[in-house]
Amino acid sequence: MGVVSVLGNATFGARPFPAFATRTTPVTRVFSGMQPSGEPHLGNLLGAWVNWVAMQERAECIYCVVDLHAMTSPAEHEPETLRARTVELATGMLAVGVDPERSILFVQSHVPEHTECTWLFNCVAGFGELRKQPQFKEKSEGRGESVSVGLFDYPVLQTADILLYHADEVPVGEDQRHHIELARDIGQRFNHRFGEVFTLPKAVHPQAGSRVMDLQDPTRKMSKSQSSEKGIIRLLDAPQQIEKKFKSAVTDSAADIRHDRAEKPGVSNLLEIFSGVTGTQVETLAAEYDGGGYGPFKQAVADAVVERLRPFQDRYRELEGDRGEVAALLARGAERAREIAAPTLERAKQAMGLLPPGQA
Numbered sequence: 001m002g003v004v005s006v007l008g009n010a011t012f013g014a015r016p017f018p019a020f021a022t023r024t025t026p027v028t029r030v031f032s033g034m035q036p037s038g039e040p041h042l043g044n045l046l047g048a049w050v051n052w053v054a055m056q057e058r059a060e061c062i063y064c065v066v067d068l069h070a071m072t073s074p075a076e077h078e079p080e081t082l083r084a085r086t087v088e089l090a091t092g093m094l095a096v097g098v099d100p101e102r103s104i105l106f107v108q109s110h111v112p113e114h115t116e117c118t119w120l121f122n123c124v125a126g127f128g129e130l131r132k133q134p135q136f137k138e139k140s141e142g143r144g145e146s147v148s149v150g151l152f153d154y155p156v157l158q159t160a161d162i163l164l165y166h167a168d169e170v171p172v173g174e175d176q177r178h179h180i181e182l183a184r185d186i187g188q189r190f191n192h193r194f195g196e197v198f199t200l201p202k203a204v205h206p207q208a209g210s211r212v213m214d215l216q217d218p219t220r221k222m223s224k225s226q227s228s229e230k231g232i233i234r235l236l237d238a239p240q241q242i243e244k245k246f247k248s249a250v251t252d253s254a255a256d257i258r259h260d261r262a263e264k265p266g267v268s269n270l271l272e273i274f275s276g277v278t279g280t281q282v283e284t285l286a287a288e289y290d291g292g293g294y295g296p297f298k299q300a301v302a303d304a305v306v307e308r309l310r311p312f313q314d315r316y317r318e319l320e321g322d323r324g325e326v327a328a329l330l331a332r333g334a335e336r337a338r339e340i341a342a343p344t345l346e347r348a349k350q351a352m353g354l355l356p357p358g359q360a
């Protein structure tokens with residue numbers, strides 16, 4: 001039995017992935033993407049990237065800077081900023097440990113198959129199911145007729161991202177659940193109408209406790225668009241800034257240190273962050289610091305975060321000084337991505353009855 005049949009699944013024979021083709025066991029394929037819509041923060045690190053990096057140990061991973069998605073933001077994007085953020089996000093992913101040898105890292109707009117496949121799926125997706133998407137409803141609210149078609153079509157582009165690569169697993173935050181379900185629905189409908197072309201993906205969510213809350217309002221998620229400057233820890237913040245932000249983090253008037261999201265959201269968030277950056281259990285940390293007051297506890301959390309970010313920041317600076325290397329890695333990533341996406345798209349086009357060029 002050759003490698004091809006081992007890797008082959010219910011889809012269209014083998015999944016062409018030269019770098020991985022020498023593996024002799026069935027390997028899970030992972031796809032995820034992140035929008036270059038702001039500076040990455042501690043929530044992105046603990047809620048997404050830590051998991052992305054770990055998945056490289058057990059799966060074929062494909063990670064994408066989804067710049068086309070970032071263009072759909074209801075607040076119109078600035079071209080210069082989009083370009084800069086795209087490089088920053090790719091640099092951040094490399095600095096955090098996405099390994100461009102083992103995994104594929106690329107920029108969405110460098111692989112034109114994504115937009116072409118979106119059109120095919122546009123003809124399979126229903127207006128009704130898109131209109132009902134919670135994220136679209138939320139983002140378009142109060143904008144009336146001025147909302148862009150791109151925002152409406154966002155989940156179809158995301159479907160193309162995932163299905164083009166026959167991804168089995170899609171690690172995402174809880175808020176993406178509906179988008180992944182839609183990708184499954186569209187894939188299933190396509191396969192049913194036109195024949196088996198696509199693998200149906202499933203969402204995988206990070207374990208509970210990886211939701212990082214705003215330091216100033218611990219009942220809300222830390223977020224690049226909503227958090228105040230004092231509420232967010234950016235991955236490139238200087239150690240002094242980080243320390244200052246943790247010192248002014250909102251807690252409560254009692255001085256006990258224990259994990260209780262409902263009663264003590266601020267302290268619980270700090271404990272979870274502490275645990276997230278050190279790998280030590282929340283309960284162990286609570287027991288160690290309870291009784292010592294909030295001051296020393298906050299200092300310890302700040303120190304641990306600074307320590308955790310130090311290698312990231314060092315690596316980021318190194319890469320920042322070598323833009324040519326980052327550009328070359330992204331070009332190679334796009335090339336490898338196309339090796340998978342192009343044949344998938346071709347099969348989909350033929351299945352749908354589009355006449356192959358050169359045939360009549």
Ligand code: AMP
Pocket residue numbers: 034035042043044046047048172173176210211212213221222223224
């Ligand atoms: P965003 O930066 O909002 O585009 O989020 C990209 C991904 O980062 C999300 O899908 C989540 O997986 C993760 N993420 C963002 N903010 C947080 C947070 N506060 N806590 C945990 N994970 C987060």
Ligand code: TRP
Pocket residue numbers: 031032033034035066069157158161162170171172176179
């Ligand atoms: N919509 C996702 C988010 O905001 C980003 C994204 C785009 C994505 N394409 C994807 C995530 C494909 C997973 C797979 O977080």
